[in-house]
Amino acid sequence: MIELRGKAVADAHKAILQEKVAAVGDSVITMAVLLVGEDHGAHMYATFMEKTAKNFGYGFVLKELPETATQDEVVTALQELNNDAAVHGILPLMPMPKHIDTEALIDMLDPKKDIDGLTTYNIGLVTAGKGGFAPCTAKACMAILNHYDIPVEGKHVVVIGRSQVIGKPVALMTLGAHGTVTMCHSRTPDLAEQVKRGDIVIAAAGRAHMITADMIKPGAVVIDVGINELEGKTVGDVDYEAVKDIASAITPVPGGVGSVTTTMMLEAVYEAYHA
Ligand SMILES: NC(=O)C1=CN([C@@H]2O[C@H](COP(=O)(O)OP(=O)(O)OC[C@H]3O[C@@H](n4cnc5c(N)ncnc54)[C@H](OP(=O)(O)O)[C@@H]3O)[C@@H](O)[C@H]2O)C=CC1
Ligand SMILES: Nc1nc(=O)c2c([nH]1)NC[C@@H]1CN(c3ccc(C(=O)N[C@@H](CCC(=O)O)C(=O)O)cc3)C=[N+]21
Structure with a gap:
């Protein structure tokens, strides 16, 4: 394994x-994170992203609003970042508090800064x-497969989850890489059977x-995107300890x-800077 x-x-x-960024200069390329409320995952990501961006020589702006922030306040914060020429990319962290209409908010984001x-504009493209x-x-996910020379062409790829941030785009990307793709979700009645067909399971x-050893085809490649809290850890x-003996390769x-996600963000900010 x-x-x-x-x-x-x-x-x-x-x-x-790093080489391309060095040619631009320190703290010139700048990203902003819009963090609203108290979600644990979003705070965790904001912390990692700030550290990663600053270590890399990027400028970093954190716009943090409390759980009680109104839609108008969040919209104003976003528009300030949209209009700030020194900010090249904006990352609105999800989920936001329930009373915030994130659909409406997201489409106010300047597509050129939508890292x-x-x-909807970038989803369309x-x-x-x-x-x-x-x-x-x-x-x-794609960068990991590429880096470890794992071919997607001709493989059966099974994706569990169909969200706009992971499931759907990764299914499209593996399809583009000539995989045969199955998308599973909460209404998939025979999940174990579907997952068992996967040469690559995402x-x-x-x-x-939720993904246990009996669901994995021997020799399959397993990419685990989930970040969950279980008994304080x-x-x-994926049940890593059990699956690792069946899979040919697996992400911890x-x-x-x-x-890798934070590094992809650095690349996207650089692209936004150059656009
Ligand atoms: N590693 C990283 O960089 C990142 C990791 N994450 C993590 O990835 C995970 C998914 O995030 P996200 O896509 O935003 O989550 P969402 O809650 O938006 O989507 C979850 C998807 O999984 C499906 N699903 C839920 N339960 C089951 C089940 N029992 N069987 C089959 N399908 C199921 C849902 O189906 P349905 O559509 O029918 O509801 C839905 O499509 C989370 O753990 C999150 O923390 C998120 C961002 C970055
Ligand atoms: N618009 C949006 N896009 C996201 O991609 C998004 C989001 N909102 N909201 C929150 C979740 C969560 N998330 C993480 C990404 C990386 C780590 C990360 O770097 N984790 C490291 C360190 C973990 C550790 O040391 O504990 C790792 O997995 O190795 C964590 C969490 C992105 N999310």
Whole structure:
């Protein structure tokens, strides 16, 4: 079994990007994070992203609003970032508090600064295969497969989850790489049977250890996107300890997809700077 460590992937991508960034200068390329409320995952990501961006020599702006912020206040914060010429990319962290209409908010985001591919405009471009910003977590899954020379062409890819940030885009990307793709979700009646057909299994449901050893075809490649809390520990959607003996390769959590996602964000900010 090969452990698909994210750090090796992140380091390889950073090394290439670092040279281009050095030519621009320190703290010129700048990203902003819009963080509203108290969601644990969003706070965790904001912390990692700030550290990663600053270490890399990017400028970093954190716009943080309390759980009680109104729609108008969040919209105003977003528009300030849209209009700030020194900010090249904006990452609105999800989920936001329930009373915030995120659909309406997202489409106010300047598509040229939409580094996580959340706007309808970028979703359209990506879906049509015409470029645009794609969600960084989906890109991280593809970067891991590429880095470890795992071919997608001709393989049966099973994706668990159909969200706009992971499931859907990663299914499209693996389809684009000539995989035969099955998308599973909460209404899929025979999940175990579907997953068992996968040469490549991408788990993005957000359910701790829901993918068990009996669901995995021997020799399959398993990409675990999930970040869940179980008994005080961060675990993925895959029961790693049991699956690792059946899979040919598997990403750990933490240390897998998550650590590559932040690097994909650095690349997207650079792209936004150059656009
Ligand atoms: N590693 C990283 O960089 C990142 C990791 N994450 C993690 O990835 C996970 C998924 O995130 P996200 O896509 O935003 O989550 P969402 O809750 O938006 O989507 C979850 C998807 O999984 C499906 N699903 C839920 N339960 C089941 C089940 N029992 N069987 C089959 N399908 C199921 C849902 O189906 P339906 O559509 O029918 O409801 C839905 O499509 C989370 O753990 C999140 O923390 C998120 C962002 C980045
Ligand atoms: N618009 C939007 N896009 C997102 O991609 C998004 C979001 N909102 N909201 C919150 C979730 C959560 N998320 C993480 C990404 C990386 C790590 C990460 O770097 N994890 C490391 C470190 C973990 C650790 O040390 O504990 C790892 O997995 O190895 C964590 C969490 C992105 N999310």
